[in-house]
Amino acid sequence: MSDPVEDVIILGSGPAGLTSSLYTARANLRPLLIEGTEAGGQLVLTTLVENYPGFPDGLLGPDLIRSMRQQTERFGTRFLSGDVTAVDLSRRPFTITVENEARQTNALIIATGASANLIGLESERKLLGHGVSTCATCDGFFFRDQHVAIVGGGDSAVEEAIFLAKFATKVTLIHRRDKLRASKIMQERAFKNPKIEFLWNRTIVEILDVSQGKVTGITTRVDGLTLLETLNCDGVFVAIGHSPNTALFSGQLEMDERGYIVTHHGTMTSIPGVFAAGDVQDHVYKQAITAAGSGCMAALDAERYLENLG
The missing domain is CATH 3.50.50.60 (FAD/NAD(P)-binding domain)
Incomplete structure (x- = not known):
């Protein structure tokens, strides 16, 4: 049957x-x-x-x-x-x-x-929902008066950076290249926003701090160099597409x-x-x-x- x-x-x-x-x-x-x-x-x-x-x-x-x-x-x-x-x-x-x-x-x-496309770090996965987010419109409000980092260089990343600037005291956009892929008008809006700063040619190698169960900062590597730098921040938004x-x-x-x-x-x-x-x-x-x-x-x-x- x-x-x-x-x-x-x-x-x-x-x-x-x-x-x-x-x-x-x-x-x-x-x-x-x-x-x-x-x-x-x-x-x-x-x-x-x-x-x-x-x-x-x-x-x-x-x-x-x-x-x-x-x-x-x-x-x-x-x-x-x-x-x-x-x-x-x-x-x-x-x-x-x-x-x-x-x-x-x-x-x-x-x-x-x-x-959501992720960077691929173990710390990123462990801190999802605890300071790491893939949706600024969902979670941006929770970072009022805080410093957040956003990863990406396309329209989505720049749009989310502008959105996050409504809440955060500072938004640092981190991009692995030396120029954005976003549309010109979106770039202009971001460059004019005093709350948004840019870190070029950077790759995130670690999100801190899993042991505390929350985001306290990120470690980045400058493209082509072994030099590592730490940026203190309260949240990380990953905007490299879905x-x-x-x-x-x-x-x-x-x-x-x-x-x-x-x-x-x-x-x-x-x-x-x-x-x-x-x-x-x-x-x-x-x-x-x-x-x-x-x-x-x-x-x-x-x-x-x-x-x-x-």
Whole structure:
């Protein structure tokens, strides 16, 4: 006897995936959510979330994810832990392989998110959420009247430096080259801001201080030299881009040059019955609330698609 075909499978357990599961569960579609081995997405790396509506005192990122999960589970969402190892979208029903176990579904919602590119230091990983951040709009407020460093040289880094200057007393932008890659207008704004200073041709080799459980400074190396320098600061923002988690869908779905899934008419992808929500298709806003909103859209789009299938 063959396994039953699911109405809808959802990939990803961040705000987009959990919201889409909530809406599809309330539509009696009994969604199966595959949450991956690193459940919760980027929010689980966030200490305090103060910009999600409905929580005047803020709440911890993991607590927000936990509440979302409990809410959708109450309406019948089923969860499967494990990483998806293969996806076949060439025929219907679609086949999703989770660690050698194949599942079939009539509709698929992709909410696998994006991962912030990191420098690659052990200290960076250990201090994520404790002074190291990948989102200035999420965490900048917590560094009011403090000195922060930001790593990067593109538009995102310069935009975040300008944003952080609204709160911090000083922002030091560290770039591994001798000039920025950001657009000219963004560069001009940054150079005119008295709170922003620049360290050129520098690479961060260590973030201090893991033993204290917080950021107290950084150690940098000047390009081409063995000389190490220490900069005292209270926070480090890494702004060297994000990479969407779309490798599984390469060659099967239309993507842009950066690997983000292209959507149209809401959350529809290039294959009918496959929908994408959250940071896996959004490289502009990248907020928990916008991810949740697009998760709702994907659920409604999937519901209509399944109704048309009969």
